[in-house]
Amino acid sequence: MTGGKDERPLTQNIRPGEEPFDIDAYLRAGGYAALRKSLGGMTPEEVIKEVTASNLRGRGGAGFPTGKKWSLAPTDGVSRRKYLVVNADEMEPGTFKDRLLMEGDPHQLIEGTIVSAFAIQASVAYIFLRAEYTLAGRRLQRAIDEAYANGYLGKNILGSGFDLELHLHRSAGRYICGDETAMLTALEGNRAIPRAKPPYPQISGLWGKPTVVNNVETLANIPHIVNRGADWFRGLAHGEDGGTKIYGASGRVKHPGAWELPMGTTIQEILEEHAGGMSDGYAFRALLPGGASTPFLGEQHLDVAMDFTSVEKAGSRLGTGTMIIVDDRTCPVGLLHNLQHFFAQESCGWCTPCRDGLPWVERLLAAIDAGQGEMRDLKILEMHTDFLGPGKTFCALAPGAMEPLESGLKMFREDFERHIDLKRCPWR
Amino acid sequence: MSTVDDTSALTPAEIEAVTALARQYEARRGACIEALRLVQRSHGWISDGRLHEVARLLDMSPDELDGVATFYNLIFRRPVGRHVILICDSVSCWIMGYDALRDAFHTRLGVRLGETTADGRFTLLPIVCLGACDHAPTIMIDDDLHHDVDPARLDALLEQYP
Numbered sequence: 372m373t374g375g376k377d378e379r380p381l382t383q384n385i386r387p388g389e390e391p392f393d394i395d396a397y398l399r400a401g402g403y404a405a406l407r408k409s410l411g412g413m414t415p416e417e418v419i420k421e422v423t424a425s426n427l428r429g430r431g432g433a434g435f436p437t438g439k440k441w442s443l444a445p446t447d448g449v450s451r452r453k454y455l456v457v458n459a460d461e462m463e464p465g466t467f468k469d470r471l472l473m474e475g476d477p478h479q480l481i482e483g484t485i486v487s488a489f490a491i492q493a494s495v496a497y498i499f500l501r502a503e504y505t506l507a508g509r510r511l512q513r514a515i516d517e518a519y520a521n522g523y524l525g526k527n528i529l530g531s532g533f534d535l536e537l538h539l540h541r542s543a544g545r546y547i548c549g550d551e552t553a554m555l556t557a558l559e560g561n562r563a564i565p566r567a568k569p570p571y572p573q574i575s576g577l578w579g580k581p582t583v584v585n586n587v588e589t590l591a592n593i594p595h596i597v598n599r600g601a602d603w604f605r606g607l608a609h610g611e612d613g614g615t616k617i618y619g620a621s622g623r624v625k626h627p628g629a630w631e632l633p634m635g636t637t638i639q640e641i642l643e644e645h646a647g648g649m650s651d652g653y654a655f656r657a658l659l660p661g662g663a664s665t666p667f668l669g670e671q672h673l674d675v676a677m678d679f680t681s682v683e684k685a686g687s688r689l690g691t692g693t694m695i696i697v698d699d700r701t702c703p704v705g706l707l708h709n710l711q712h713f714f715a716q717e718s719c720g721w722c723t724p725c726r727d728g729l730p731w732v733e734r735l736l737a738a739i740d741a742g743q744g745e746m747r748d749l750k751i752l753e754m755h756t757d758f759l760g761p762g763k764t765f766c767a768l769a770p771g772a773m774e775p776l777e778s779g780l781k782m783f784r785e786d787f788e789r790h791i792d793l794k795r796c797p798w799r
Numbered sequence: 800m801s802t803v804d805d806t807s808a809l810t811p812a813e814i815e816a817v818t819a820l821a822r823q824y825e826a827r828r829g830a831c832i833e834a835l836r837l838v839q840r841s842h843g844w845i846s847d848g849r850l851h852e853v854a855r856l857l858d859m860s861p862d863e864l865d866g867v868a869t870f871y872n873l874i875f876r877r878p879v880g881r882h883v884i885l886i887c888d889s890v891s892c893w894i895m896g897y898d899a900l901r902d903a904f905h906t907r908l909g910v911r912l913g914e915t916t917a918d919g920r921f922t923l924l925p926i927v928c929l930g931a932c933d934h935a936p937t938i939m940i941d942d943d944l945h946h947d948v949d950p951a952r953l954d955a956l957l958e959q960y961p
Contacts, residue, residue: 452825462928462930463928464889464891464927464928465928466928466930467930467931467932467933469930501930502836503885503929503939503944504930505944506944536823540832540833541832541833543832543836543873544871544872544873544926544927545870546927557832559829560826560827560828560829560832560867561828562866562867578825580825620933621895621935622891622895627932627935629933663928693932695890695894695932706894709893712888713889713890713927713928716927717927719870
């Protein structure tokens with residue numbers, strides 16, 4: 372069976388402003404059927420095969436194919452402990468999609484976590500939740516308790532012989548914890564500093580054991596893929612990347628919000644039909660398609676489909692799929708200054724290009740923003756986009772920071788030059 | 800050991816809770832951030848004495864634990880006010896009026912970011928994106944998220960936090 376473009380599996384149980392389904396309501400809505408189907412009659416390999424065939428790509432920002440990620444964990448039958456870690460550290464500026472899924476339907480995430488742990492044969496799972504998501508934390512803990520009480524977690528789940536412990540880990544800040552390997556370092560009780568790869572976490576992760584880290588939205592898709600199949604899942608999307616996507620829009624639009632839509636919905640449709648277009652008195656200038664660490668797109672890109680391949684072809688990245696809209700009354704230099712302040716502050720300080728380079732970038736932008744910049748500063752900023760680029764740092768924080776800077780220096784060149792010529796911000 | 804200062808002692812309930820957390824991890828120190836959060840919840844901040852006690856329970860040296868504690872912006876190693884206000888300064892809230900909101904808090908409370916009011920009621924801190932960008936500008940006070948915050952209506956908001 373092929374999925375229809377009007378199906379919204381991830382948000383079907385979510386009623387804004389109301390309490391989420393408890394386990395009884397979730398069961399009545401067909402919940403935990405994927406758990407019964409997989410643990411009761413599928414092999415782990417069959418689950419991985421179905422997810423691979425679905426073309427599900429990771430929803431945390433990098434877009435790595437989920438089935439492939441799972442298949443890199445060893446399945447040699449040696450009884451080493453394996454871990455699954457749910458990345459619920461949603462902290463990419465402009466991103467508010469995992470909050471919706473966790474607050475709105477916590478059991479969907481719990482079920483996805485159990486089925487995924489079964490697929491890779493993990494015996495312990497952690498949900499790594501950012502500190503500030505207090506409501507999500509309360510709702511997830513209640514759902515976990517209910518799942519234990521109903522025999523969906525713990526020893527010998529539903530008589531299948533599969534055991535899983537699931538713990539909620541509440542963190543205490545710092546964006547870097549959302550990096551896959553920094554998250555593992557944090558869970559081990561150390562400062563959250565990323566690790567060099569290889570070895571990849573699937574081989575040597577938490578305490579040296581094979582570990583898979585998946586984003587919340589990624590795992591929320593798993594029960595639906597198991598229930599309805601890979602063909603159905605691919606049919607939900609407009610393009611090659613399967614499924615639906617939680618898109619969002621923030622900034623000066625009439626109706627900021629988050630919406631589940633077919634993967635590959637165009638920017639135009641999200642912006643006009645769902646966000647209601649620009650607020651009165653504001654004109655569209657540019658957007659960051661998937662959070663603070665994605666390159667800017669402009670007016671000429673409004674017809675781009677929001678899937679991994681299309682956004683990349685347009686020169687940016689889908690990232691988290693939650694768009695930040697830049698209007699004509701917002702100073703782009705001030706905006707880049709704001710972004711680079713964030714990245715400089717959130718650098719873990721481990722590697723030199725990031726620790727020393729980002730504060731320098733921030734200071735240069737602060738100077739230009741305050742009307743104290745010089746033309747040669749633009750050259751120095753450009754050089755940083757190379758010094759801090761891919762391959763020169765331990766993790767993706769600094770290269771991610773450079774993506775909006777590099778594209779912003781090009782797209783807003785005139786605005787930068789005006790700040791320098793006028794010796795003040797033209798927006799103030 | 801427990802005489803470093805008068806704020807060193809953990810209650811038996813805290814010791815039991817920290818010990819239970821430690822069982823959730825392959826190595827006990829995996830529980831350290833949650834243990835500090837738990838202690839902070841009762842006392843508002845982490846004193847040197849309590850840090851020593853948590854370190855001892857988790858087989859860490861106090862310096863190791865302090866190194867971890869000070870890495871995180873939401874573990875407080877100094878006393879804070881009865882209520883902690885976190886103002887989001889990330890991009891979507893900045894577009895939607897962060898500067899004006901921050902200034903309104905400065906004026907209303909008479910403190911700058913990083914400071915505590917003289918009566919010990921509020922500590923004002925910046926925070927990264929709170930993940931509620933469709934309702935910018937956003938803040939948190941203690942465990943509560945407040946969105947679409949209007950700088951002209953801070954009094955009604957703050958009244959809820961005596």
